[in-house]
Amino acid sequence: MKATWQTQYGSPDVLQLVDVPKPTPADSEVLVKVQAASVHAGDWHLMRGTPFLIRLMFSGIFKPTINILGSDLAGQVEAVGKEVTQFKPGDEVFGNLSESGWGAFAQYVCAPTDALQPKPANVTFEEAAAVPTSAVAALQALRDCGQIQSGQQVLINGASGGVGSFAVQIAKIYGAEVTAVCRTEKIEMVRSLHPDHIIDYTQQSVIQVGQQYDLILDTAAYRSVLDYQQVLSPEGAFVLVGGSTARFFQVMLFGSLLSKILHRKMTALAMKVNPNDLAIVKDWLEARKIAPCIDRSYPLHEVPEAIRYLEQRQVRGKVTIRV
Structure with a gap:
């Protein structure tokens, strides 16, 4: 599969689109075919390794252990582990992978079930990916x-x-x-x-x-x-x-x-990934009580450009990635 890969800290130039093995879900995970992702400040902090505390808390001190960035995604379930009962292949989902390894800037990613919610049918993949x-x-x-x-x-x-x-x-x-x-x-x-x-x-x-x-x-x-x-x-x-x-x-x-x-x-705020809160947000999104404002959308191979734009701090709403 294609993925935006990082082996060192630095500017968006350290991100490269490469071929990597397609992952296999563990017993309690699902494999998601990513349709869209979104970019937020956590991506550029992990990319640059700054502030230094980010390295201590989430990634490696000298080089990143998180090689594929992207926490927010929306897509379709491709396969499920043998213990999974909440989802089945073909289900449309969205969620936040920041506590389960990141990896949304890729064609496929494995995710635990509690990181995901069913995607409302009345929103697009890009809209859903902009939310979590x-x-x-x-x-x-x-x-x-x-x-x-x-x-x-x-x-x-x-x-x-x-x-x-x-x-x-x-x-x-x-x-x-x-x-x-x-x-x-x-x-x-x-x-x-x-x-x-x-x-x-x-x-x-x-x-x-x-x-x-x-x-x-x-x-x-x-x-x-x-x-x-x-x-x-x-x-x-x-x-x-x-x-x-x-x-x-x-x-x-x-x-x-x-x-x-x-x-x-x-x-x-010290945000915590919370399945119940994601469910609340999903209900609001489905009822159209909230809606994301999407400023720009980039294809997967332009993730570096998307992060450059976000770093300028001039974004109106969200920046999304089309996978």
Whole structure:
């Protein structure tokens, strides 16, 4: 089979399309014929091996042990292990392989059954592949970290990105009044997500608006977390999801201390692959309560170009791979 293969850390130039043996599923796995995948920040961090903690936690110190990137996929079950009862050959599935070896940037991949959900029939493979990591991250950030409640004022910074675009939609499902923050050229895309308010940060600072928010979800991390204290209500929550690596680790390491000092919850999302959450997202996707925004789609041999585009941080929604 064809696969995008990596033997060293570095720029997208280290990724090569090669022929590798087609895998065989273990007793509790299924073999998926990949129809589509999507790209997210985890792919470029694993590709580059930065920050260095990524190597310690997920891959090799000196060279990658994960040779085929790609965690989010959608495809058809090709074969099943002898212990598998949930799926059969021909079933359409989608899921997240980040805790089971990655490997979605290939024509075939083996996956444990708990990493997959049935793909809704009313969405395309590319739409389904765009969902697992970003939508589940948005759900966990809002529900678990932010403890979102109906009627709250919620600010989504980075609303045009992969996680941010799902966060706007999910916050609306929970009954919040949502303010989305983006730049001028992305306003039309963000408006399609139906937030209650939009702030163009190139024209007006969130701090200058004067509104206080019960929950702030930051997926961009261009500002210091301390800046948001002016607009975070007493007992409010600030949740950092992505953006600047330095700021992310600041909040992860010192969030508890900051929370005590500032009397407001400060936390960083540590997303967990959760079959139940993927099932929730699948139901929303099927009911069209959420929908991915796909900016660009690339064929398998152009995975390096897809990651280059993502690294520019100008993506509107998601970038997908057609396998």
